[in-house]
Amino acid sequence: MxxxxxxxxxxxxxxxxxxxxxxxxxxxxxxxxxxxxxxxxxxxxxxxxxxxxxxxxxxxxxxxxxxQTDSDRMLSALSEALSDPLFDSHRPTLQELKLITQNAPSLARALISSHQAYRRASEQLVSLDDTLGRGVSAAEPTPYEEVRDFFHFVDNYVHDLDVAAEKLATDVGLPDREAGAALADHLEKRHGVRVVRSGPGEDFLRRYDPASRTLFLNPYSPAATRTFQTAFQIAALEMEPPIAGIVGKAGFRSAEAAEVCKIGLKNYFAGALVLPYQSFMSAARELRHDLELLAARFGASLEQIAHRLSTLQRPGLKGVPVFFATIDRAGNITKRHSAAKLQFARFGAACPLWNAHQAFEAPGRIVRQLAETPDGVRYLSVATEITKSGGGYRALHRSYVIALGCEISYAGDFVYADGLDKDSRAAFDPIGISCRICERQNCPQRAVPPLKRRLSIDHNVRTSLPYSML
The missing domain is CATH 1.10.260.40 (lambda repressor-like DNA-binding domains)
Structure with missing residues (x-):
């Protein structure tokens, strides 16, 4: 080819x-x-x-x-938007879409935002009694959606914060020192802030008291969580000016979105501090992206490791392009990023054939899958269930799945590809992005028909679906 x-x-x-x-x-x-x-x-x-x-x-x-260009993810988002029946009589060709995303990216983003507003308005009209009296504009994206799109279109990499975090990590001796102790020492020496355990009955992960300059951490949280929250507090004390500058340039519609983004950027800095770029990327290559070994080496959680792998997009020093997502039991994608060709659906639940759902049935195990999307691109996908609790037996337990993967051409860089028959087409499961835009004809797991296909109903024949698609 x-x-x-x-x-x-x-x-x-x-x-x-x-x-x-x-x-x-x-x-x-x-x-x-x-x-x-x-x-x-x-x-x-x-x-x-x-x-x-x-x-x-x-x-x-x-x-x-x-x-490399971000046009792939923008092209995916624009294609999904224009697959809506609203555009049936004005559907551009793939070449026209590529010209728009490459030559006029601001126009492409405006079209995507317009379609998002239309979708929100339609959904609120369908469930009108759920929105009466709320005074919320359907045309406005939520603050969370704005921030999610901000990180999506900066490729989940924020250069200034990443470089600053890596420099600070070197200054405090990471990753050679135990991160929790090293960061606590830094807080005390640089800012006079003590790190102590929170008292009985306090169920927060982190609480900072500016008056006493004390950072309280939940003693029942895993060590990786306490370390991350310590790193977050360092970001809050040292990185406010650059973070404010980044947020100011983003041009968010609301103050709420700006504040949500500040939290996201502090989280970004914390992850980059605990897992400094070049040493982490070298370890990822050495250990062939083994999540458990990387977590043990850096004293981090599996989720922190997987998320950090998705941010290795530094110009001139990029890691393997991966996708990363978290999925709840209802199939909602609560976090998403893709440096690979796979782009997650912006509306609707994830494909039920994706191994992310199977991971809920195998707690404590990493589930592997070879998958192929309708465009013919093949992937290696790994997923595992994560359960979090902030207390004992009576505490609520949060359960979700993290999924990580790459295009099959990079699979050799992952230990999880060992033993899989990557050369056999039959070994690849057919998955989609979401049912509403998936073109697969005979998927037994289809929940709804695709938006841009007409249906044919034959009362004398029944397959796995009660209709066929024209």
């Missing part, structure tokens, strides 16, 4: 403008004609290998960075 043509006109234009060069000057530096450069910048012609090599040599860029 021939490699896909590379249309990266917007990136080339941004690179030229950052260098302060006109098209004539930039073309001369690359040894190409001005008209060819103009066609490249307008995505009328792909970038050739020779031009890529000139870019690398003349402008010292990392080819892996310029070849």
């Amino acid at each position: 021939a490699p896909p043509k590379l249309y990266i006109g917007r990136k080339i234009r941004e690179l030229r403008q950052a260098a302060g060069l006109t098209q004539v000057q930039f073309a001369e530096r690359l040894g190409i004609s001005t008209s060819y450069l103009n066609q490249i910048e307008n995505n009328q012609r792909p970038v050739s290998a020779a031009v890529l090599l000139e870019l690398a040599e003349k402008f010292q860029i990392d080819l892996s960075d310029i070849a």
Whole structure:
């Protein structure tokens, strides 16, 4: 199969403008004609290998960075939005969608946001009595949704915070020292903050008292949780200015979204501090992404390890592109990120054929799956159930699944691929994104018909579904 043509006109234009060069000057530096450069910048012609090599040599860029783009995830989100029957008479082709996401990403995001508003309005109209008197605008995304999309479209990587966390980790001796003790020492020496156990009857994970400069941690929480909460407090005391700057540039619609994002960014810094980028990525490669061994080496939880693997997107030093998600028992995806081609559905529950659901039936085990999506892309997926409790026998236990995976071309980097027949098509389970946009004809687990297919009903024939799709 021939490699896909590379249309990266917007990136080339941004690179030229950052260098302060006109098209004539930039073309001369690359040894190409001005008209060819103009066609490249307008995505009328792909970038050739020779031009890529000139870019690398003349402008010292990392080819892996310029070849990678967030257009895949934006294209997936836009395709899902435009699969709505609302657009049946105005459905663009795949090539047109690619041109929009590559040349006009702001327009693509505006279309996605508009469709989200339409969906919210429709859902609220269907359940009107549930929304009467709430005074909530259906057209506005919730603060949580805004923040989730913010992290999704920055590729779940925040460079300034990641670099600052890695520097601080080096300063306090991580990962060579035990993280909990090292971070507690740092809090006391740098900020005069003592870390102590909370008292009986206090059921929070973390409580900071500014007056006494005391950080109270729940003694019944796992050690990895207490360490993470200590790192979060360091972020709160030291990283407020850069976090405020990031939030200010994001342009959130509401103060609530801005505050939710600040929490998310402090969590991001905490994870990057406990699991510093380069040492963690080196260990991940050495241990072949074995979640349990990585958790033992860094004193972290399986969820912290899996989430951190999804953030290894530093320009020039990227890790294996993985997807990561958490799923509750109802099938709702409560956290999601994908640096791989797999993009999670923005509406509806996850595909019931995905091994994330099977993990609930095998507590304490890591469940493996070879899977293929309707577009023909194949994946390795691993999932395991996580149970959390903040107390004893009578305490409520929260149960959910974490799922992590990669495209099959990277499966050799994961210990979980050992022994699986990756060359056999029959070994791959057919999964989808969600039923509402899945095109599979005869899936016995289908919950609802796909949005953009007409149905045919034959009263004389019944298969696993009471209808067929035209």
